[in-house]
Structure formats: C-alpha cells, structure tokens
Amino acid sequence: MSDLESFRLETRDWLEENCPKSMRTPYESDDDICWGGRNAKFTSDEQRLWLQRMASRGWTVPTWPAEYGGGGLDREHAKVLADELSRIHARPALMSFGISMLGPALLKFGTEALRQQHIPPIVRGEIRWAQGYSEPNAGSDLASLQTRADDHGDHYKVNGSKIWTSYGDKGDWMFCLVRTDSEARKHEGISFVLFDMATPGVSTKPILLISGASPFTETFFDDVRVEKDQVVGEVNKGWTVAKYLLTHEREMIGESGVSEAGSASISEIAVRKMGLNNGVLKNTMLRSDIAKLEIDEIALDLTIQRARDEVKAGASLGAQSSMFKYFGTELNMRRYELLMAIGGLDALDWDGGENADGLLPKSWLRTKGNSIEGGTSEIQLNIIAKRILGLPG
Amino acid sequence: MALVLNEEQVMLRDAARDFLTARAPVEHLRSLRDAGNSVGYSSELWAEIVDMGWAAIVVAEEHGGLGYGFAGIGLLLEESGRTLTPTPLLSSSMVAAALITRHGSDDQKATYLPALASGEHLLALAVDEGTQHDPTSCNTVAVEAAGNYSLNGSKVAVVDGGFANTFIVAARKSDESTGLFLVSANATGVKVDTVSHLDTHKAATVLFADVEVSAAAELAMPDGLEFMLDVARIGQAAELLGIAQEVLERTMTYLKDRKQFGVAIGVFQGLAHRAANLYTEIELCKSVVLHALRELDAGTEDIAAIASMAKAKLAETAHLAATEGIQMHGGMGMTDECEIGFFLKRCQIVEALYGDRYFHLDRYAKLSGY
C-alpha cells in the first residue's frame, strides 16, 4: 500500500474516532464557527473537544511546520486530510486570521523568537488576532496610513486609529501597520508590529453593519506601548510584509467563491423550492443564470487547483491572488443574489418565520462586503492590469 | 493528474506555435480568401502538418498513429485558434479518429485509422439539417433493404464537406434510433455544394438521394452521435481558447502602444478593468479546457456535462474577447486590415457549430437535473 493510501486509512480511522457527531453537521449560523481565543465561547463541549483534538495533531494548520506545532504535511497528504474531512462533512475545527493571514507572514518574515512565541498559540486557537490595516483616511490607498509609532528607546508608543477592524472587540492581539518614519516616501516608512490588545491605551467602538451584526470596530490607540522585538520584518519595510499577507488574505477570500463541499448546490435548492416543469426549472430565465453560476463555480475550483499545481511546479502565485479575490467574491455575491431570488417571499423574513432568523437575508447583505474587504474589486482589477497585463498607470 | 502541461506538451505547443506563426499566420487565411480559393484550405500546408505527425496524434500506435491523446491535439487546435489556420485537424484528426477508435468495428478501424493518421483520408461530420443545431431532430433516413441501407436526406453546415473523402452521416433508422454511417463522397446519389462561411472557411450542403450503404458501413457501436459531438465541442473549446488568448494579447499590445490625450490608452481604467476582467475569464477557460481534454484522455464515460460546460464557457468568453478586442482598437478594429475582426468572424462560426452557448447552457442544466 502506498504511503498516501495508508495515511488515508489511518486518517479515516482517526477522524471516525475523534470527530464528534455534532461536528459533522452543517453550520446553523455564524455563531457555530470556532474562532478560538482567550475568551473563546464554545457552543458545546464537543466543539471544544474537536478543536483540542485537531490542534494536538497540528491539523488546524496541516501544512505548517511541525516544529511550531503545525501538521507538517506536504501538499499531497494535506489534500488527503482535506478529502477525508469533507467526506464526513466535518466542520473546520478552527478559523482565524492567525491562520489565514498572520501565520504565513510570520513564517516568511518573522524572527525565530517571534515564530516560537506566536505560532503555537495560533495552532491551538488560544490567541485570536485582529487586523489593523485600514484607517479612516487610508482605505484603498492603504499606504497613506497615519497611525504613528514613535521610538522610545526599547519600545514604541503608538498613537492613532484604525477602522473596520473585523472582530476588533474579540481580538486578543493585533497585527498592525504603523508609520515609523514620517519623512520617508509613503511606502517606505511603514512597519508591521504586533501587540496585545489588552495593553493600556487600546480601545474599541463597535460599528453596526447593514446585516444587523456588529462584527467590526473602530480601534483607537493612545500611547500604546509596543516592544521593539515585536516588529515583523525590518523596521520601515513593513509594506513588504503587509503585501505578502494580503496575497494570502485574498487567496483565502477568493476561495469562498467555491461552494462548500457537501452543501446543497444552488440548483438543488432551486428545484426544491421552485419545482420542475417537464424536467426543467419553472423559471427558465433564472435557470440560465443558475447554470452559468454552476459552471463558473467549477471553473473557479479547477483554476484554484491549476494554480496550486503550477505553484508546486515552481511558479509563484503573487498577483494572481487578486484574480481569485476578484472572481471568487463576485461569484459569491452572484450566488447570494440567486439564493434571494429563489427564496422569494420567504427570503424577506428577518425575525421569526420559516427562515431561521433571517439567516439568508443577513448572509446576502454580508456578501456585499466581499468585493470591498481585503481590497476592493476595483483595486484587484488595477493590480491585474498593472502587474499581470503590464498596462501602464 | 496535475492541471499543468508536462515537458513534452510544452514542447509540442511551442513547436506548433513556431510552425503556425511562420507558415500559416492570419495572413495565410487572408490570402486564401483573396485568391478566391474554393477549397478552403491549403493542401501543401496540410502535407507539412501531416509530416510533423499532427494527423496521427489521436490514433493509437497499433493503427499507425502516435497514441498521444487528446491533450496533444487540444494544444494544436488551441494554437491554430491563435492563427486562425484552416485545417482538417478537428473533424478528421480529432473527432473521426476518436469516434472510430471508440465505436468502430475492427474492419472500420483497419480501413480508416491508418489512413487518418497518414492524413490521406479526410472525414466530415454530417449532422445538422436545420437552422439550429439539434441532434435530436434527424430527418435523414436510413431504410434497410436486403441487408443494406438506402440513405435519403440533406445536411447543412458540413465542415470540410467540400473536400472530405468520407462523410459520417447521422440518419434515423426504422426503429427511430439515430445511426452513424460512413458514406463515401463518391457514392452514387451524393451531391455536395460548397458554401463559403463568413470567416472564409468552407462548409458544404450535402444531399443524399437513394444512396446505397452497406450494413458494414454503419458504426458498430450505437449511441456514437453524442460522443462524436462532445469530442468536437471540446476540440472547439480548445480552438476558442486560442482565439481568446490571442485577441487579449494583441489588444494589450495596442493598449500599451496607442496614445491619446498624451498617454497610452491602457492608463484608462475604463479599458484596464475590462481587460483585467477578460484576463480572469480566460484563466478560468484555460482550466476548463485542460480539464475537459484530461477527461477525454482518461476515457471518462460521462463527458456530456463536461463538454457542454467547456463549450458554453468558452463560447461566451471568446466572444467577449473578440468584441472587446474590436472596441479597444477603436476605428482601427473595424478595418479589414486590422486582423482583430477575423477573430470575431471565426468565433461566431465555432460557436454556432455543434451548439452555441445557449444550447449548451440548456443542455448542461438538463444534464444536471434542472
């Protein structure tokens, strides 16, 4: 038996034994997502157990190096694990910005001490990270950020504010872009720093979204002390780290365009809700949009696979992450527009009614942020035009 | 199987690109048109192509071919999409070779496969009869008489029909099933009328009047029609991919060179964003085509949905590329001199043959149960 095959069988057995039954059902609401953190609220003991068990094998981050607690799997083995997880419809044991954003940047740019300090708690879901990039006057033009970090010998003092900090009120630590040289050109005076959000001087104020949820905050810094050994990469070279992290963030967001394994396809939902007429969906106009969407879902999935195969063969992803971010988010937004159309009058209920507490309309409204967060669609198109197509501008 | 080309495939693609851009660039199609070529392709060029082994790619080694599979012929079609080179590669070297390999009798294989591989014998698909592609409606009939068949009916838009040696004819039998028959172009009662399509490629209307066909000329395995068409559609998708990429590249060159308001027009987001969107769509198309060819090579039984997905997606994207290509070239794009318009014309033909995007979206949805 090949090594991969025996790994598959071993994994299957382990999952059979260790993945609690309730962790093999689809999410009922966003509250079911496990984000970890100091103040993690587990919806059940089984959710906590599932996280602990997966973390003990490093499988919350299967491909990260084992020396920092990761799974140490190569791509083939990680694919087997992913297949086996999706086979039993297992929920992700842990989601976090530490996993999808900070970790890859630390592995590439962090000192050994920083990796030892921060990566194992990410793997175990003990520390929840927040992203301090955007500011009131630095959105798409991120590099014009003004939050200052002044040199005080062995530490910095940070002053200023961030905005749109996702889960800013739940974050334990923040990775943050600060200006360490106000004389330099705008891309060259930025540093990438880490600090505990419990440090005196950090405060947050919630922002209410159109979906009725309040998952992000304004975040204020008043003389916040940041140790100098918490700079990732070189001082004043934080833009390089920031951009690298963004490629991971964008790739991750782009993958949301691929529908979740095991969940009902949009045509199945349409058939169930609207019915067939001689084997054909009753609304034939909607039907053609659904067919286009389903073809694009497969096409995106194949393209993500192809990009991975190319990376394995030596190519680097770089600006291509903008393509996935752009297409994946636009696709997800198309999907929710269709789901709302299919839902019809049921999809209008916000409180009570058949529709589990307005989950669909709330999710639909939330998708409108997909083409904004992580850099807007227009910014991704700018990047593709310049970096890939070589257009001037 | 990884969705990247292996070293051999990269070499084949590069060789094809070198040959086609040197020997048969778009200028070649233009000169066929201007010379009033009535056949629609150059037999000298075909002889060179055959020498390079391209006609033998799909045919198995035991029948005198190279057994190199669909991934290989897909690359050749993609490259001929970039140069709009008219050749019998799709109908003969890809579709007929695949069909006879999978559905032919031993005799048919022995007769046709070596002759296809050597490029001497050309076949053409005679399927459609009306204005819309519709393989379910077949008015050409094959009536059994004394162990043989008698064929009556007419076919339109028969690609390569003007010079093919043999037609693969779809005809309805007395039990209402549709059979495929190999009919010689020289058989008594066959009448061929060549038409020039809007892209200067040639097709034919073919009449069959009491054409005697031996029972041995029927393809041995039934249900070959959909398979044959699906192989053709995947080949067309590869050609459309070449067209889309070529138009994008030419247009990007133009956006960098052409200056208005004192700057290269590629500075304008109104163009740059559309270009970036087109690039993204084409990247998706590359994966879809590669995947479809891989599935053909793997002998996957269920290729219908894969073929319809490929044709629908590629038809839409290549068409977008061609129309955007004209728009971004401004007035220049409307001229016969600028080659961009040739790509739009070719697109329209490839799209309409064997089902356009509407046909394939509909078919995809049906195959998916809705």
Ligand SMILES: Cc1cc2nc3c(=O)[nH]c(=O)nc-3n(C[C@H](O)[C@H](O)[C@H](O)COP(=O)(O)OP(=O)(O)OC[C@H]3O[C@@H](n4cnc5c(N)ncnc54)[C@H](O)[C@@H]3O)c2cc1C
């Ligand atoms: C759900 C959500 C979660 C987020 N989470 C975080 C987070 O955790 N941490 C964080 O730091 N930030 C976060 N953000 C902020 C996000 O990164 C910014 O909103 C985004 O970068 C856009 O900036 P802006 O909102 O200032 O819009 P602007 O930059 O003001 O953009 C307004 C409009 O102008 C367009 N535009 C701007 N510049 C150009 C240009 N050059 N060419 C063409 N069009 C242009 C934009 O595309 C957009 O349509 C989040 C945002 C959302 C919606």
